[in-house]
Amino acid sequence: MxxxxxxxxxxxxxxxxxxxxxxxxxxxxxxxxxxxxxxxxxxxxxxxxxxxxxxxxxxxxxxxxxxxxxxxxxxxxxxxxxxxxxxxxxxxxxxxxxxxxxxxxxxxxxxxxxxxxxxxxxxxxxxxxxxxxxxxxxxxxxxxxxxxxxxxxxxxxxxxxxxxxxxxxxxxxxxxxxxxxxxxxxxxxxxxHTLKERLAPLRQKAVLTTLLITFFAVCSEHIVYSYVSVLLKDTQLGQEAVLSLALLVFGIGAVIGNIVSGLLTDTFGSKCVLLLSVSVQTGSLFLLTFYATSPWWVLTIFLVWGICGWMYLVPIQHHLLSLSKPVGALTVSLNSSVLYAGIAAGSMLGGLTLYTLPIYCLPLLSLPLGIFALLLIQFCFQKEKIVTPLSEK
The missing domain is CATH 1.20.1250.20 (MFS general substrate transporter like domains)
Incomplete structure (x- = not known):
């Protein structure tokens, strides 16, 4: 090399x-x-x-x-x-x-x-x-x-x-x-690797539960993100539509979240970062139900959402690697597939919702999915009294 x-x-x-x-x-x-x-x-x-x-x-x-x-x-x-x-x-x-x-x-x-x-x-x-x-x-x-x-x-x-x-x-x-x-x-x-080898980690209950955290956390946010242009169609900042600016603010938040997630996981451990990021993301999306027409609220929520939405993937991948060290790379690749499954499910559920309910109901629908992801985090880590930071492993 x-x-x-x-x-x-x-x-x-x-x-x-x-x-x-x-x-x-x-x-x-x-x-x-x-x-x-x-x-x-x-x-x-x-x-x-x-x-x-x-x-x-x-x-x-x-x-x-x-x-x-x-x-x-x-x-x-x-x-x-x-x-x-x-x-x-x-x-x-x-x-x-x-x-x-x-x-x-x-x-x-x-x-x-x-x-x-x-x-x-x-x-x-x-x-x-x-x-x-x-x-x-x-x-x-x-x-x-x-x-x-x-x-x-x-x-x-x-x-x-x-x-x-x-x-x-x-x-x-x-x-x-x-x-x-x-x-x-x-x-x-x-x-x-054979397909059997690639799917072998799914036989571990802890791995499957962690993958489900990814699925429900991603699904809860993409119910909203997939239809954000519809949700913010009439939201303006002055004479300009707020959509492009909101997506820019979300992107800035994503960069911040991507940078700090590793540092926070090193310091506080996977469980703490997962609970924090999914909780704040769920709360932020819920607030959009009431403030989607207010440009300053929208920009604030999108910044926080962007940070937290890009914080939970690092601790999830770290936890998966710790659960299945011999086939860690294969387990992480499964997480990538589950991530896109969550995006697909979120966009599909959001579309089905729009057939019968108004657009502002989409953030409301993300709430139970986010709460379920939080329950899965608690279940996944319930046997761990102390979550060891990365730096001590």
Whole structure:
């Protein structure tokens, strides 16, 4: 392995790919009204594009990791980005909702194939002591997508149209593909695990309970996030709609939450951070039921929500690793699939709710799901009298 500085450009190109994928994964929430108007459909129906993408990602991530385990990582990354680009081009030219769904499935296939391979490839490019930094750079593209890509894309869609947003995302993917084709060297195939090995951690009750925490916490917030453009449609700050600004504030909060979550877990342990983040997120979403029309309340709530919504994944992953050390990487990969299952369930439940109830009921519906996640946290850690911080392990 060569040093980190010699591969900084390659790592940045990988991060460009994760930035494009992160923006693509959540951009529909910001442009839901525009897409609904184009296809003459209700937001509840159009919101199922989020469900389609998330379900496809959930299924394809473990499947592609299994099927492509013996394939060199460079062609896998090239194939993944090619599929991702093709999926977004289909969305750009879609004449029907069915074509949009097909494009989202194709993009999800590429994304599910790319994300774990990019992280593994980044770790393989540098020395062992630099692996954490390399992976952080690659996944930093995802955080940057939440902070800047989605709010900027949402704002830009009002100026140039939603189809052009998917075209820009495809161009970002193409830039990453071209750059990696030129700079990335051959990386040895990692070898593959059987499906039985990949699913083995699910036989542990503690692992299954922890995965359910992820599912219900994510589901509770994406009932609201998937339809945030509808919820804030008439909320204005002065003469301007508050949506893009709210998403920007949420993204800033996500960056803060992502930074402090590891430090807090090191200091206070997984249980404490989980209880704090899920409790505050649940309370913040509940407040949106009453204050969604007040711009300053919205911005405050979105900042707090962004911080807490990006705090609970680190302690969950740490707890999963401590529960199943021999197959820790496989357990964490299962958590990624469950995360997208939660997004899919949240967007689907939110859409079903909008068929019968007004939009302000969505934050109210997230309350029981958040409370159930808190009960699962208590159950998961009930046998642990003291939660040992990471630094003492």
């Amino acid at each position: 060569t040093d980190y500085n010699g591969h900084f450009l390659t790592l940045c190109l990988m991060a460009t790919g994760t930035f494009a994928i992160g923006t693509d994964a959540f951009i529909v929430a910001g442009i839901l009204n525009e897409v609904s108007d184009t296809f003459a459909m209700s937001p509840a129906q159009t919101g199922q594009l989020i469900t389609v993408f998330s379900l496809a990602y959930m299924m394809f991530a473990p499947l592609t990791a299994w099927l492509l385990g013996n394939v060199n990582r460079k062609p896998v990354l090239q194939l993944a980005l090619g599929l991702f680009i093709a999926g977004n081009l289909v969305c750009t030219d879609a004449d029907s909702f069915l074509q949009m769904c097909a494009g989202r499935v194709l993009a999800a296939l590429g994304a599910a194939c790319y994300m774990p391979q990019a992280a593994a490839a980044a770790a393989g490019l540098v020395s062992e002591k630099r692996r954490g930094l390399a992976i952080a750079i690659v996944y930093g593209g995802m955080t940057l997508a939440i902070a800047l890509g989605i709010p900027f894309g949402t704002f830009l869609a009002t100026l140039i149209g939603w189809r052009e947003i998917f075209l820009l995302i495809a161009l970002l993917g193409a830039f990453s593909l071209l750059g990696l084709s030129l700079t990335l060297n051959t990386i040895t195939a990692p070898g593959k």
